[in-house]
Amino acid sequence: MRKDLLSAQQAAWNDLARPGSWWTADERLELASIARLAIADPEPLPPWVGVSSTDRLDPAAVPAVAADAAYRIARHAGTMTETVYRSVADEIGELRYVELCSVVSAVAAVVSFHRAAGTVPPPFPEPTAGEPTGERPDDVVAAELNWVPVAAPADQTAAVVQAYSAVPGAMRTTWTLARAQYIPEDEMGQPDWMRRPDGLTRPEAELVAARVAQLRECFY
Amino acid sequence: MLSWSGDHAGDTVDLTSVESGRHLAGEHSTVLWRFASACAGSDDDELAAARAAVVDATDTAFMVDASAVAANFEMMTRLADSTGARMPAEVLEARAGAIGALGVAELTSRR
Numbered sequence: 001m002r003k004d005l006l007s008a009q010q011a012a013w014n015d016l017a018r019p020g021s022w023w024t025a026d027e028r029l030e031l032a033s034i035a036r037l038a039i040a041d042p043e044p045l046p047p048w049v050g051v052s053s054t055d056r057l058d059p060a061a062v063p064a065v066a067a068d069a070a071y072r073i074a075r076h077a078g079t080m081t082e083t084v085y086r087s088v089a090d091e092i093g094e095l096r097y098v099e100l101c102s103v104v105s106a107v108a109a110v111v112s113f114h115r116a117a118g119t120v121p122p123p124f125p126e127p128t129a130g131e132p133t134g135e136r137p138d139d140v141v142a143a144e145l146n147w148v149p150v151a152a153p154a155d156q157t158a159a160v161v162q163a164y165s166a167v168p169g170a171m172r173t174t175w176t177l178a179r180a181q182y183i184p185e186d187e188m189g190q191p192d193w194m195r196r197p198d199g200l201t202r203p204e205a206e207l208v209a210a211r212v213a214q215l216r217e218c219f220y
Numbered sequence: 221m222l223s224w225s226g227d228h229a230g231d232t233v234d235l236t237s238v239e240s241g242r243h244l245a246g247e248h249s250t251v252l253w254r255f256a257s258a259c260a261g262s263d264d265d266e267l268a269a270a271r272a273a274v275v276d277a278t279d280t281a282f283m284v285d286a287s288a289v290a291a292n293f294e295m296m297t298r299l300a301d302s303t304g305a306r307m308p309a310e311v312l313e314a315r316a317g318a319i320g321a322l323g324v325a326e327l328t329s330r331r
């Protein structure tokens with residue numbers, strides 16, 4: 001397996017067990033465990049049922065509303081609405097919400113990769129002690145192209161690029177993964193880009209991307 | 221991105237093929253479509269068969285690369301939908317044809 005891919009996924013996995021900007025390592029690992037449960041759940045809850053209201057888990061480290069959001073984003077992201085976002089962010093805070101999303105999406109990447117390739121994801125690492133770092137950009141502002149706030153200036157890049165920009169650690173992890181899994185950002189405009197001579201052509205990579213996004217009911 | 225990259229490769233991509241799996245352009249597109257569909261599905265037996273078909277048609281490294289792309293879009297779809305990512309109005313207008321062909325105009329995630 002490619003070293004850059006292994007390295008990016010291992011780094012993302014290790015980051016789950018370190019304090020983030022707004023969540024401790026224990027909290028991040030609990031969110032990650034909920035995401036993993038949701039992704040693999042053989043009988044998934046419908047999107048309108050909060051997992052904390054069931055006996056499937058009993059969140060110990062994170063608020064129930066965060067547990068419910070992590071499950072829903074992991075399993076039914078396409079059903080998220082601005083109203084749901086606002087209700088969650090009002091309780092836990094906008095930047096904590098952004099970091100929660102980044103934990104879920106990183107878990108989705110690693111778990112989905114291993115399932116696709118027929119390999120077994122590693123267990124979560126042991127948590128690192130410490131308080132959240134509070135790392136944030138100097139200026140965080142509202143955006144037109146996202147519900148969540150972003151690093152200023154807003155809306156100068158694509159919505160998916162700026163989505164996690166208010167949480168620098170989330171940005172680093174996400175785009176390190178994207179470079180290894182898909183395409184380095186500085187190659188994005190190359191229609192004939194290939195990772196290696198006998199690898200996927202760009203249209204082949206885009207076919208995989210389009211089909212997964214369509215089945216996930218992702219309009220973007 | 222699919223139609224754009226296909227155009228550059230000399231293949232006119234019928235975007236309805238993403239839904240149907242028919243009339244796909246490209247040497248490995250049929251096995252890749254099946255594999256991507258299985259990656260986003262829940263049938264482990266079908267995923268194993270689809271994975272084996274990709275390896276038979278190409279090699280293990282190719283399958284790993286395809287798995288990585290699928291994983292990336294499992295990540296990016298959650299990123300987009302959880303943060304309310306939307307396209308500017310002028311982009312939506314320019315992509316109206318693709319939106320219709322992909323059959324995604326009525327999705328909850330359109331915003």
